[in-house]
Amino acid sequence: MIPSHCPLNDAVRRGMERNEDIGVARSRVRGASAQRAAARSVLLPQITSQSSYSRTLRGPFSDLGRSVRTETGNEEIGSLSSTSC
Numbered sequence: 533m534i535p536s537h538c539p540l541n542d543a544v545r546r547g548m549e550r551n552e553d554i555g556v557a558r559s560r561v562r563g564a565s566a567q568r569a570a571a572r573s574v575l576l577p578q579i580t581s582q583s584s585y586s587r588t589l590r591g592p593f594s595d596l597g598r599s600v601r602t603e604t605g606n607e608e609i610g611s612l613s614s615t616s617c
Contacts, residue, residue: 548554
């Protein structure tokens with residue numbers, strides 16, 4: 533309810549804020565602006581980017597097949613060899 537001592541400008545402003553038709557019209561204007569922006573974006577260049585990184589850690593059997601110097605100075609191929617006691 534608008535008080536009787538309310539200036540005309542305030543009454544008009546309150547009426548426009550609370551009028552459902554004006555609210556619907558504002559919503560339609562916002563929707564049309566969004567559609568226009570979407571339509572214009574098709575004309576702009578599109579840039580995409582992708583990157584990845586992977587790191588392989590050494591596994592327990594990664595030395596198999598490599599030649600390795602032993603404590604005695606002999607060169608052995610890395611393998612699952614056993615020593616006899």
